[in-house]
Structure formats: C-alpha cells, structure tokens
Amino acid sequence: MSAVAKDAAPAAITLIEAITQALAYEMRADDSVVVLGEDVGVNGGVFRATAGLHAEFGSQRVIDTPLDETTIAGLTVGMAAQGMKPVAEAQFDGFVYPMLDHVICHGARFRYRTRGRLSCPMVLRVPWGGGIRAPEHHSEANEALFTNVPGLRVVLPSSPARAYGLLLAAIREPDPVIFMEPKRIYRQYKELVPDDGEALPLDVCFVLRDGTDVTLVTWGAQVKETLEAADALAKDGISAEVIDVATLTPLDFDTIAESVAKTGRCVIVHEAPKTAGFGGEIAARLAEECMYDLLAPVERVTGYDTHIPLFRLEMKYLPSVEKIVAAAKRTVAAG
Amino acid sequence: MSAVAKDAAPAAITLIEAITQALAYEMRADDSVVVLGEDVGVNGGVFRATAGLHAEFGSQRVIDTPLDETTIAGLTVGMAAQGMKPVAEAQFDGFVYPMLDHVICHGARFRYRTRGRLSCPMVLRVPWGGGIRAPEHHSEANEALFTNVPGLRVVLPSSPARAYGLLLAAIREPDPVIFMEPKRIYRQYKELVPDDGEALPLDVCFVLRDGTDVTLVTWGAQVKETLEAADALAKDGISAEVIDVATLTPLDFDTIAESVAKTGRCVIVHEAPKTAGFGGEIAARLAEECMYDLLAPVERVTGYDTHIPLFRLEMKYLPSVEKIVAAAKRTVAAG
Amino acid sequence: MTVAATFEIEYLQYLGPDGTLVAELPPQAPSAADILPLFKQMLLVRTFDAKAIALQRTGKLGTYAACLGHEATHVGIGASMRPEDVFAPSYREYGAQFMRGVKPRDVLMYWGGDERGNDFSGPKHDFPWCVPIATQCLHAAGAALAFKLRGEDRVAVTCCGDGGSSKTDTYAAINSAGAYALPFIQCIINNGWAISVPRKAQTGAKTLAQKGLAGGLHCLQVDGNDLFAVLEGMRRAMERARSGGGGSVIEFMTYRLHDHTTADDARRYRDEAEVKDGWTRDPMTRLRTWLTAQGVWDEAQEKAWIEECGQMVDVEINAYLESKVQPVEAMFDYLYADPPADLLAQRAAAIALEKRS
Amino acid sequence: MTVAATFEIEYLQYLGPDGTLVAELPPQAPSAADILPLFKQMLLVRTFDAKAIALQRTGKLGTYAACLGHEATHVGIGASMRPEDVFAPSYREYGAQFMRGVKPRDVLMYWGGDERGNDFSGPKHDFPWCVPIATQCLHAAGAALAFKLRGEDRVAVTCCGDGGSSKTDTYAAINSAGAYALPFIQCIINNGWAISVPRKAQTGAKTLAQKGLAGGLHCLQVDGNDLFAVLEGMRRAMERARSGGGGSVIEFMTYRLHDHTTADDARRYRDEAEVKDGWTRDPMTRLRTWLTAQGVWDEAQEKAWIEECGQMVDVEINAYLESKVQPVEAMFDYLYADPPADLLAQRAAAIALEKRS
Ligand SMILES: Cc1ncc(C[n+]2csc(CCOP(=O)(O)OP(=O)(O)O)c2C)c(N)n1
Numbered sequence A, B: 001m002s003a004v005a006k007d008a009a010p011a012a013i014t015l016i017e018a019i020t021q022a023l024a025y026e027m028r029a030d031d032s033v034v035v036l037g038e039d040v041g042v043n044g045g046v047f048r049a050t051a052g053l054h055a056e057f058g059s060q061r062v063i064d065t066p067l068d069e070t071t072i073a074g075l076t077v078g079m080a081a082q083g084m085k086p087v088a089e090a091q092f093d094g095f096v097y098p099m100l101d102h103v104i105c106h107g108a109r110f111r112y113r114t115r116g117r118l119s120c121p122m123v124l125r126v127p128w129g130g131g132i133r134a135p136e137h138h139s140e141a142n143e144a145l146f147t148n149v150p151g152l153r154v155v156l157p158s159s160p161a162r163a164y165g166l167l168l169a170a171i172r173e174p175d176p177v178i179f180m181e182p183k184r185i186y187r188q189y190k191e192l193v194p195d196d197g198e199a200l201p202l203d204v205c206f207v208l209r210d211g212t213d214v215t216l217v218t219w220g221a222q223v224k225e226t227l228e229a230a231d232a233l234a235k236d237g238i239s240a241e242v243i244d245v246a247t248l249t250p251l252d253f254d255t256i257a258e259s260v261a262k263t264g265r266c267v268i269v270h271e272a273p274k275t276a277g278f279g280g281e282i283a284a285r286l287a288e289e290c291m292y293d294l295l296a297p298v299e300r301v302t303g304y305d306t307h308i309p310l311f312r313l314e315m316k317y318l319p320s321v322e323k324i325v326a327a328a329k330r331t332v333a334a335g
Numbered sequence C, D: 001m002t003v004a005a006t007f008e009i010e011y012l013q014y015l016g017p018d019g020t021l022v023a024e025l026p027p028q029a030p031s032a033a034d035i036l037p038l039f040k041q042m043l044l045v046r047t048f049d050a051k052a053i054a055l056q057r058t059g060k061l062g063t064y065a066a067c068l069g070h071e072a073t074h075v076g077i078g079a080s081m082r083p084e085d086v087f088a089p090s091y092r093e094y095g096a097q098f099m100r101g102v103k104p105r106d107v108l109m110y111w112g113g114d115e116r117g118n119d120f121s122g123p124k125h126d127f128p129w130c131v132p133i134a135t136q137c138l139h140a141a142g143a144a145l146a147f148k149l150r151g152e153d154r155v156a157v158t159c160c161g162d163g164g165s166s167k168t169d170t171y172a173a174i175n176s177a178g179a180y181a182l183p184f185i186q187c188i189i190n191n192g193w194a195i196s197v198p199r200k201a202q203t204g205a206k207t208l209a210q211k212g213l214a215g216g217l218h219c220l221q222v223d224g225n226d227l228f229a230v231l232e233g234m235r236r237a238m239e240r241a242r243s244g245g246g247g248s249v250i251e252f253m254t255y256r257l258h259d260h261t262t263a264d265d266a267r268r269y270r271d272e273a274e275v276k277d278g279w280t281r282d283p284m285t286r287l288r289t290w291l292t293a294q295g296v297w298d299e300a301q302e303k304a305w306i307e308e309c310g311q312m313v314d315v316e317i318n319a320y321l322e323s324k325v326q327p328v329e330a331m332f333d334y335l336y337a338d339p340p341a342d343l344l345a346q347r348a349a350a351i352a353l354e355k356r357s
C-alpha cells in the first residue's frame, strides 16, 4: 500500500511500483484521470499495478470492466473524447488485438477527424514481452502493431525512474499513448524514485552509457541484456554506447544518429520478431541518413521470425547477452 | 458474369476480374473452397470481386455474413481448422482491425500451437489503399499490421495476371495468407489472363523492368507510378530497375539484393506512412546485407506519417511520379 | 418447470400508414401544433437528401448515404435530446443532427471529402460521423460512463442499423451500459437492409430490440415511421436514463427507400415490389394526412415550405461548393496537439512540393 | 399494449445440494448404474486437479487453472458429446476433455510450457486450449458452419465462463449460430467469478443464459453442480442441434472453489464465507450421497477408486516430468507447412548457437 500513501518517505521501488506511484500521483493531481480494466479494482491488477488505488480513490476512479477488450478500448476512447483522462489496462500484450480497432480508427484519429474539435487523451497500459514463464499469449512483444499508426505515441520504459516519469508524461499528453511495460523487469531491481510529479519528455531517447566503438540501441526489457553486453564488451576493450529508445514513436532519431556518427557502428536489439520489427525502422533511418558514418553494416539482434514459444523454450527465443556481444563484435570486426 | 463462365473465350480482364476468375477457378477445382464476407453473395461484393459466384456456386459456397468483422474472422479460422478453405473478404482495409485478434492469435498459430495437428488454410482478401475518392476508412494501406506477425504470408498483387496467379497460390497455400488488393488499380487496365489455373510462386519478387542505375522497389498500386517514374527517368538517361515485391512476407530479399548489387542505389516506394512501414524492413536489410554495394543512401518515398486525408487532399498524400523521380535522382546524384 | 427469467418486449405504434390513429396517443404526446415543426423538419431533411443525391449524381459530391424514409426516426430522436446530451451517430442520421445544430453544409463537406465537415456546427461534444459500423455505440457508452462518474444529468444516445446490431461493438455497448447502469440509449434503426444483406440474414433473433436483453437493458420496438411512436419510445428511454434507471435499446422499424449509398445499386439484390411496399409506410405521408386532418397543414403551406426548404438547402450547397480545399498542411496540423519534429519536417516538405508544382 | 416478443428461460435442477431429488428425474436420465462411471470420472478429475496444483506449488508446473467445483459441468458436457463432434474448450474443462481421450499428461505439458500438450490424445479435430477469452466460441461456430455446409451430423460445443459471456466473441458466436441455424452449443460456465470480478459486475442481465436471446438461440439455465441437470440440458441442446433445430446457450450455475489459477490469490477479493457456502453446493457430495442412497456406491469403493485415481494420475505426472524439452528447432518447425528460406536460416543459426553453448 506504501506506493499510494501520500506522504510516504521516499523508498527504493521497482518498476511496477513506479507505475503505481505515477498513477496515484496523477489521480491525486487531476480528477479527470481514471483507471479502468479487468481486475484493476479491489484486486489491484494481475500484476498489482493498481494495488491500493481502489482503496484510495474508490470505484468511481478505479473501474473494473466487463471481460472484453473491445469494451475497454471503446469506453476509453468515448470517455477521453468527453473530457476524461482514462488510463486503460490491457491485462497482457496478447489481449491487445481486440483494442486495435478503437485505438487506431478512433483514438488516433479523433483530433484529426474533427479538425481539433474532439481529442483523445487516453493511455493504454500494456504489460509487454516474454520471459516470465507465463502461459500462452502472455509474452508478446507486439509494439509493431502501433508504430506505423499516425497519431499515437508508443512508449516503453525500462527503469523505475523512467517508468514513473514517462507514465506521468503519457497521462498528461493530450493525445493517445500506448504505454508498454516490460513485465520481465517489473520487479527486477529497485531504485529511488521521488514522488515529485516530474514527468520525463516523450520525445527523447535516453543514452544510458557513453561509448565510442559501437552503439547498442534497444528498449524495454532488453535494456538489461544490452547493458550486460556492454559490460562484457568493455572487458574485451570494446566501448559500447547504450541507448534506450523509450519512446518508439515519434522517434528521436537525432540521438541515435549522433551516437552512430561517433561510433560508426550500430546493433539494434529487440525481442519482437525481426522482420518488420521496429528495429527495421531504425536501421532504415541509418541507411538513409547515416550511411556515410557507418563503418560496418547495421546488425539486428531480435526475436526470431516465429512466435515466442511456451516457456520451456522461451529464453532461447529472446535476445541474449551472448547474441548481442557476438553482433557487436561482428560490427567491430567489419570495419 | 463472363468472368465466371467456364468456357469463355480468353479475354483481356482487369485486376478485379482476375480476382473473380481465380476464385471461380479454385471453387470449381476444390469443393472445400468457400467465400464469405459482407455482401459477397447475391450482390457480388461491393467491388464486384465475387460477382457471379453466388449464381454459380450457391449460398453454400458463397456466404453472406452478419455485419461483424470479428465474426467473419472467427468463423473463417474455425472453418479452416476443420478442413475447409475459406476465402474471407474484408470489405475495406479500414475494417480489418477487428479481424486481427483471430488472424494473429489463432490463424497464424494453429499449426504452431498444436504442433501441426490443426492448421489454418485461410485467405483474407483486403481491398487496400487510397486514391478512389472513397469515404473515410476506405483508403488505408495497413500492411504493416501483418508483416511483423510470424506464420502469415502477406501478398499484394499489382497486375491482373499476378492477381490471378497469386490468389490461386494463396488459396492453395496450407497456411494463412493476407491478400491485399490495390483497389485503385482494380480497373486500371486489362490484360489477357488465361484461366489455366496456373499459380504464381508466393516467395518471389517480380522484376518488372531491368535497369542499371537505380532499383525502384514497390508493391501494390504504386507499381503504376513507379513504372511511370522509370519511364521519366529513362528520358533523363537514368536506367531504373523496377521490382514489384508482391509477397511482402516471407520476403524474397535475394531478388532485391541482387538488383542493388547491380545498381548500387535503391528507392523504396509505398503508400503506407513512412515510419515503421514495410519499406523500413527492406531498407534495414540493405543496411545489414548490402552496405558495401550501396553507392548512395537508400531513399523511401512513402505516405506521410499522418492519416490519409479525405479525398479532397488524398492525392497529395500518396507517392507521386514526381516524388519518386526526385528521390531516384537524389540517389544518382549522391554517388 | 422452474423459470429462471421471463421477458416481454412491447411494440409501439400510434399513427398507422394511412394517417389515422391505430391506438390512443400517449398522454405525453405533443399536440398537433407541436408536431408541426417536426413535420416541417422532416420535409427539410427530405429536401436536403434529394439535393445531396443530385449533387453526387452530377459529380459534385462523393459517395453519399441517403436517409430517404428514415425521417420520422431521425427527427424524432433529435427532438428527444437536449443540447447537453451527447449524440453518437452512424453516417446517416442527419435528421437528428440538424435538430442539434449541425448544418447541411457540414454533411456535404464530410461526404465531399473534407474533414472540416466533422468540425460541425452542432454541439461541440457530439461525436463525428462514424464509418466503422457500430463503433460509435461504445463511444456513447464511454460518454455515458463519463456522465455517470461526473454526476452529470446527461444522456448518451447512439444509433446503429439492423446490420450494425450484429456488430460486436453494439453488444459491448449494451453490456457495459447494463453493467454500469448508464444513461444510455441504443437506437437500432432497422431499415430492413445492410447494403445487400436483408434483416433476416443478420440474426436469428425475432426482434432486434431483444439484443438489449443480453445486457439487461430495457427493450422496446417501435414503428420508426410513426413520429408519435418514435417520440414516445425515446421519451420513455430518456426518462429512465435521467432518473438513474439505466439504459435502453429501441428498435425503430423503418425502411430504406433509397440505395444504401450513391455507390450502391439496390436493384442487384432487392425487389422493386418490396420498395413499392415500403413507400406505403412512408413516414411523411401518414403524418401529412394526420396533420391535414387536424387542420394545421394544407397543400399550399406544404408547397410554400418546400420552396423555402429548397432555398435554405441551396444556400448550404453553395457554401459547400464555394469552400476552398484545405491547404496541404492541413493533413499534418490536426494530428497531434504537439506535433513531433519529424512530422513538421514532412509538413515543410509537403508545402515546398506544393509551391513547386 | 402490443407485444413484439416474449421469452421464458427454464431452469433445470434435479439433484439438490443435499443429495436428494428436488424434482422428478427426466425420462432420459441415466440409471444409477450409468451415472456411476461419470461420478468416478469426476473423482478422477478432482484427484488430478489436486495433484496438478501440488505440482505447481512445488515448482514443477507453470501457472495452472484448477477446475475444483466444476466437475459435474465438465464431465456432464464431455459425456454428452460424440467423438466426431468438435469441442472448443477454454483452458479449464479437463473433465470434459478427459472423456474425449485427452490425457492428464497433455494438460500438464500445456501448463508446463510445452506446445506438445496441444497435440493431445483426444480427437484430432478438437480445438486446443484457448487463452484469449471466448475466441474459441467463434471457432466452434465456424466448425458448426463447416458441418452444416458439408451436411455432416456433428455438433460443435464450446465453453466460456461468466466473464467470457461479456466477450464480444461470445456474442458473435451466438449471433452467427442463430443466423445460420448451426449445430452449436454455447456452454456458459458461470462459476461466479472472472478472476476478481464477480458475476454481477459483468453484466446487468439477470441470467447469462439470456445472452442467447440476442441471437435467437434457445436458452436454458441449469444447476451446473447437478450432474442430472447438466446431462439433461446438454441432451436437449444436442437433440435440437442434431435435428436441425439450431443452436443453444446453456448457463451452468457452478462455483469456483479454488483461486482463479495458481497465480491468483482469491483472498484479496473474495470472502471466505462465500467459498464456504460454495462448498455446500459441491457437485461431488450430492452425487455421492445419492449414489450411496441408491446402493451403488460406498466408502470402501470410494477409497479404492481414489487410490486407483492417484496411481493413474501419477503415471501421467511421471510421463510429463520425464518428457524431454523440445529441441530449439521446434520453435521453427511448426510455423509453416512450407517454411521460407529466411526462417530456415534463423533455424540453422539457432541450432548452431545451441551447439556452441
Ligand atoms: C466495420 C465496418 N464493416 C463494413 C462496413 C461497410 N458498410 C458500410 S454501411 C454497411 C451496412 C450497414 O447496414 P446497417 O447497419 O443496417 O445500416 P444502414 O446503412 O442500413 O443504415 C456496411 C457493411 C463499415 N462501414 N464498417
């Protein structure tokens, strides 16, 4: 309950607690913010993201929905168009598909369609990605569903502090935000995240580590493996810069381009399938805008072009430190 | 009706007539093929793709559905898993979103999920793209919804002959195929398409024109503008090779790579929004695999990162000959 | 036999096709004098509709969805709402929207391929036209949920067709309206056809009104060509919604006298005889007969009014025809409140391209 | 008042919670001797369930969805089907599946994170477990449509929960089954909870059975803890389906005696008192009492049988525990009938990586 207690002394918190803290902060600050989804109420969400919110804000602000994702998405869009700021939860990434129609045809279009008369300041929170030994459809990395859709912002934090700051920004954003949460690192580590209501910008990539030989670009849970890969590379004398993209769209390509201008090499790491994953977009921008900076071909370390397997095999599907290191070394060897 | 008459003398037909011809051919050849969708029956489809089929095959084979895309997709998947070969129609690209859940979670997974016990030999036909002065949601180029999904094949023909051959292949394919039809060129021109039941391969790109200076890669309706751009470039002494990707996934990258190895330059043309459009994947592959062949940065000529406007402005949104020519010339000027 | 539940769905009809009353008017029925402006409104709608079709036929409008035959239902729905209520239409209910301040020119702009039609002159909170069938129903439910959470005395009204009643969104709207006891009215406008698919092919349900039972809503079927029945049905549903009694589903039985849209040719799938029969239940004729019998309307008045309607509509048409196409940057300017840098670069490039060509 | 339609939903219950008959058994009810194997099956299911939970608690299984309390419903559904019928389960109806030949080891493989569980020993045409709620209902409707088009005498049976009855897919399945008059049975297994959301929060509908009215299906509510009621309800629906009478919706009133899954802690949201009360309606107890009263069952038999069940389940558990993990290439090998070249290259790379590490 501490995550929602108003005057709790700052304590180190996990990523999921940072989500709760951001939700609670903004619900206190702005009456129009409501949370809705399956089991978000008394139960506090299957991942406990909304733990304590029902107790503090009641059923008028923390709303259990009937079990239907179309319903959640449609109600969210409708409420948002009428002056509320709904934060909807998809229980798992694999259940987001029935939400797409309302998000794409309406959420992403209300402002455009009505020349600004209506808008859709909604957030869709989506626990995202594999690696938690969960059942089928609890492990998808499907950000590419959203990244080709104009009018959306697709955000994927990878630390407690960034989760807090980016979620605050997402809720305050006047346009719809798809907020994907790397569930594998929900409870991976704690960090001190002051509950100061400070949002982080939705239009920048975060450079997590400076380096000179190769740029490792990633987002979400893979930030962990990527940083570890940078450590391993350092041991071999390779200096890797690590960038957490954080906001996939609209993309802050400048930060990536600057880094590659310096390093001349780039490895993109993500857990979604390779083909037409968002990594392709970044590689494409490099091919278009940074060709003369590149000393070596761009590499992508990604999930395979198959479905993430059930959990007995899933770790073999995901990008690993080993795979990232090998790719980085290839770029260094190449030029 | 001629398109479904069995012994009609071969006549030049349009792309949409080639679709009808392929459907009729395969329905005659294979009893398990059925067609379903909204208005596909007596009405023959809003684009007339199923014109005459109801008269020839009856309501047991040509099935009007209740007005619900979830229904169409779910029934299709269920029927396909039980030994039928349903060819479902989404009336327009903008109505495909409620179909995604069944297509992605089930159609693309039945074989994988059951280790081959069940499968899903379905085709989803989707009239695709803009430029016909239609109402809202009748003009989307949303192939990127499908290209990051393992287990699907995404096909987009661009001529009557390729529409015929690729649709036959799609229906015969034992796994699900998303068959997107460039509605802007449904009736653009006619060509002789013998009703010989010959399928075209689903794993190759088609080189429509040989060239030496720049490779223009495109699909769907933009093949028209791209060929015209090649003509215009030829007048300026620039020899453009034109590739119709046709099957986006699984991608035949080899054909593209070979061409770029020869020309050293590549312009990718598509009407979907640029960011995270499928063009990004092709550019990424070039950055990864063909960097040393590239004489100039890759260019993309695409829709803008906004929704295709209603029809008063839509042509300004779409790639034009002028934009393609300019991009190709930039690549030539660059190196 | 133990019975778990029983249900009964009422049917309302007062004014029969021949213009005489088939049942006593409800106590709350408007007087002839009060009905008259609504009849005039119906005539205005019909005038507009005919002119819009003509515009399309002469290439001056894109695809247009006519509302011929739906006037009593549409106008009755519009007349039953307050400005602060929210309306979530499909793409056909101009008659309801005109009563809320939407102008014919807005309709024409929309079907003329210009987004500004959706920035219409009606209530700023009303939803725009909605092409993806029945998705608007869930938006209305979301609006109703917002009203309930904020304690506002407002009702969300939405329309879908007989085809739309098959759409899962309609069920979702109905079910959530029931689950949250929302101030919500689902109008199902049963005009017999969903493009080429007849009502009976949509569902095995005997009535479309009974779709509401799946969500525990109050269900009612009314003669949608009888303005009195429309008004009484809406009155009951509004009263229930405003008094915290929750949502309703009303099925309006009407008939699509025109093609589905101007892009459709109904002769492919629909008997001329059926259409002829549809005309015998025309909502205008019966109301005209009744009003004339009541002595508040006559041929001369009708002629004068129709002329006036024509002039009013022509003003609107001219406003539409004279409207300038939006500049190319309009496709960028309304996407985000705070447009990202890359998009602004694309915008600049598009403008530059315009200038060049 | 003119009535457009009336509906009545029957409730079936024969064997009350105390094990005595509350109504005369239907003529088609099985004899005590014929019921006995089903009771034994229920005991087997319960034994399996307890052992599966224990396996999960000791880290030898992933998340598992228990079926404690659902045995009469599940076994009754399974017993009512023919092998050639198709079953489209959710993720909980092992009791029905075991009767169709699915083995406990298949269930364990699935929840143990191995796709081979879905290549189960049951009918090759049955659908696999389905995680996206209620999507299986539409697959069953699709199967039923295939049966109807091919003129096969087969019925498609599908299950969803009380939560699943809110899902738009369920409505879509019901509506299409009605529109095409399909041989289709929608079982709604109302166990009171959808994870933490109680039945009453799902919908304003008085019964879940009435969801079927929206599609014009026959609707029935039965006591899902009374095997006789389950069998009779299914018998009627099967007869209707086989005779071309179309689809049915049956709501089975039961209770989830366990947490939602082993990943859930129901104490967060559910009163212990309610669970205690749930146990008073346990489907096993009442049937045991009745069978004992009929003189076909006694404590000794039960003891012996439960021991036998334990042994049978242990064999299955061992088969599961001893199963080898699939090789890495398994994630590539079942994606396409005809795998594309790039995928084969990824497959080769994955195998190479395996060999290296
Ligand atoms: C989701 C979706 N699918 C298909 C269409 C194409 N379409 C437009 S109108 C229509 C029929 C609608 O019929 P009905 O709901 O009865 O309303 P009516 O047009 O008769 O008023 C169809 C299929 C659409 N607009 N949206």
Ligand SMILES: Cc1ncc(C[n+]2csc(CCOP(=O)(O)OP(=O)(O)O)c2C)c(N)n1
Binding pocket: A038, A067, A069, A091, A095, D092, D131, D132, D133, D160, D161, D162, D163, D164, D165, D191, D193, D194, D195, D256, D260
């Ligand atoms: C589309 C979808 N949304 C959410 C979930 C997560 N989830 C799994 S089971 C469940 C509750 C199901 O309740 P009910 O339908 O009553 O069936 P029960 O588990 O009680 O048998 C939820 C929300 C899911 N599996 N699929």
Ligand SMILES: [Mg+2]
Binding pocket: C161, C162, C163, C189, C190, C191, C192, C193, C194, C195
């Ligand atoms: Mg209709």
Ligand SMILES: [Mg+2]
Binding pocket: D161, D162, D163, D189, D190, D191, D192, D193, D194, D195, D256
């Ligand atoms: Mg339940």
